[in-house]
Amino acid sequence: MSDVAVRPDPQSQIAGLVFAMILLDPDGIIEETNPAAEDLLGSSASRLLGNRFLDKVEITDPRVFERFADGEARLTARGLPIGVPGGSRQVNLTLSPVAGHEGxxxxxxxxxxQTDMDEAPEDAMLAAPAVLAHEIKNPLAAIRGAGQLLVKKLPEADRPFARLIAGEVDRIARLIDRMQRLGSKNTDPLEEINLHEIIRSALTVIQSADDRGVTFEEEFDPSLPGVWAxxxxxxxxxxxxxxxxxxxxxxVDGxxxxxxxTRFVSGLVMNALRPGRSVRLPIEVTIIDNGPGIDPALRDRVFEPFVTSKKGGQxxxxxxxRKLVRDMEGRIAHERDDRAQQTRFRINLATAPKAAR
Known part of the structure; x- marks a missing residue:
């Protein structure tokens, strides 16, 4: 066998793309798809080919819809909401005519x-609070100590105010601990993990603390391999x-x-985490709730620090x-399906390398 590398043919190159690629004929019929398109649209190639693209992908933006009606139009749309069999998603979309092939x-x-793993602009912002946090904690400890001393010396009627000081100092200290962790560059070592074992352990913690009458349902793929986490x-x-x-x-009423x-996402998921390097992320965990969802004004910023719609939230x-998922070289995305009245958080992780099994 020759040591000379064989150049991939165009079809192999398209099959390896991280993004979905779909070829439409002049009537808008799907003629070719790559594996990423099958995964994003939630259908196999056999179910997609021969169908009108706009029958498989719901587009409500009239401007985009008009461009599809123009056989020679070019289009770039960012953050476009679409409807697919698996629910609603936000995507970046391009539409390009094929030179020399009318229509x-x-x-x-x-x-x-998929862009969640890129360096976020707030990362630099987190470094300063992490450094500042270390300097704040020392005087906080002194304030707490003074509060404890006051509790012992004040009359009983005045002690609740001193206890309030200690309680507020503890709350601020916990907040600082979380800020420090956000700014930390240290990551835990990765190992092969049984995903379903970890999910059930987390469910036990949540339900034992306070399930609030909420029903928890498991829809697991038992054939999943171990994850690298x-x-x-x-x-x-x-x-x-x-x-x-x-x-x-x-x-929620009712x-x-x-x-x-949990599921295995075949054919996808190549995320460029660093220049010149990509990681396949085929293990998917999705957490779905039927609550009212996050305030629409905050949905695009949901993973940013200090953005919250919770009363009293930090x-x-x-x-x-997001920081922890990124440390595991995974990705996380938030989606709101208003038709199904569901909020979804979708995590993709790598499988454990063969050497670790």
Whole structure:
């Protein structure tokens, strides 16, 4: 066998793309798809080919719809909401005519969640609070000590005020601990993890604390291989997301429901985490609740620090979740399906390498 590398043919190159690529004939009929398109649209190639693209993908934006009606139009749309069999998604979409082939067009779609692993602009912002936190904790300890001393010396009637000082100092200290963790560059070592074991452990924690009358449902693929993750980090991610889902739907008329789904995403998921490097992320965990969802004004910023719609919330929980998922070289995305009245948080992780099995 020759040592000279064989150059991939165009079809192999298209099959390896991270984003969905779909070829449309002059009538808007799907003629070719790549594996990423099958996954994003939630249908196999055999179910997609021969169908009108706009019958398989619901587009409500009239401007985009008009461009599809023009056989020679070019289009780039970012953050476009679409409807697919698996629910609603937000994607970046391009529409390009094929030179020399009148009416033929290529559509590309990329789930905006795939960009979650890029360096976020707030990362630099987190470094300063992490450094500042270390300097704040020392005087906080002194304030707490003074508060404890006052409790012993003040008359009983005045002691609640001193206890309030100690309580507020403890609350601020916990907030600082979370800020420090957000800004930390240290990551836990990764190992092969039984995903369903970790999910059930997180469910036990959430339900034993306060299930608020919410029903939890499991929709697991029992054939999944082990994931490549940090046990503690993954459990923390799941506890945060399950707790948020429980809180979001506990007041729903007819009863709140949280569904945890796992599946193997074939043919996708190549995420460029660093220049020149990509990681396949085929293990998917989705946490779904039937609550009212996050304030639409905040949905695009849900993973940013200090952004929250919770009364009394600190806005660090989902920022920490994203940080931990990124440390495991995974991705996380948030979706709202208004038709199904469901909020989804979707996590993709790598399988354990063969050497670890």
């Amino acid at each position: 033929w067009r290529v559509v590309t779609l990329s789930d905006i969640g 940090s046990r503690d980090a993954l459990q923390q991610v799941l506890i945060n997301l399950l707790g948020n889902a429980r809180d979001a739907c506990h007041d 009863g709140g429901t949280v569904i945890v789904q 806005g660090l929980g989902l920022a920490l979740v």
